[in-house]
Amino acid sequence: MKLKQLEGYLGEVAAFKNPKVQLEQYPTTAHLAARVLYTAESTFGDIDGKAVVDLGCGCGMLSIAAAMMGACSVVGIDVDSDALEIAQENIEEFEVEEVVELMQASLCHEAASTGSLELDNQLVTPMKGKFDTAILNPPFGTKPGNKGIDVLFLQAACSMATGAVYSLHKTSTREYLVKKAEAWGFECDVLAELKFDVPMMYKFHKKKAVDIEVDLLRLQPKRKQV
């Protein structure tokens, strides 16, 4: 499928009806999803015939794009029932039920001792290495109580996928994430620099939306040195 074709189809994917600010819900655009998945397959061969996981799938944009680029199996995971309801409708609309399934789960919880966020290892560890590729547009961790959630999502993705991880993160966190990736045994490349128009959604906020600089990262496990 050509890029323009994919973007055209994805334009029909329904978005959140009432986005929840606390969950940092905003739709991944068809433009972005098409480019991420098209690149992942045409440049790197990471999608066709592969098992893909979409962490924080929201309304399913990335999952559907993955199915359209030939993934054999896609699992989209999200915490929010409302988003998953829309994702399910999208899956039926696009007739990709044979490839894409959804799961409602929270990847993180508050650590009992510190009160900061940590991965739910009992949930995530059994999924280790079950997928070839992970794709995600995770929450950035800008809302109260969510600090560090972007790193945790990326960490979970690196654990679940045996191959590549495609993820979107604030450019301001790039250096930190490259170091983290290194510590996890991964190479981290910046595939593209983007600008996200994120709606602020606070009633009394002056600006309606804010431009955030975002990196599209591709992580892959380092080859073992002989």
Place this chain on the structure above:
Amino acid sequence: MRLITHNMLKCHVKNCDNPDKQFPLRFKGAELEQVEAERNDEFLVRMIPRLDWRALLVTTKELGIELPENIPEEPENDDAFLQALHTAILETHVKEGSMVCNGCSHEYKITKGIPNMLLAEHEI
């Protein structure tokens, strides 16, 4: 939810840690739907080592789905095996019902094919 995914779900309630009991999750009132999917043998063969075969056998028996006891020496050359595997893990969808932990009895509901793995405050 397909069985390929059920095969990676363990009970994650706080303090539930008996490996024999918390996995696989036992289906209760499962409503199944067979959805035909294109078969990709390379994909199937690559997935085999990632499956917990013992658990898959327990689950397929529970649901009345055919699955050979043993993985053949050369699965890539065994059409009957690959077809059975394909049907079991990729074409069998659980639409409604719940998954029960044999250890702590927690029930994870499945609604419209979506399993709910969320826990209450005290279970985290």
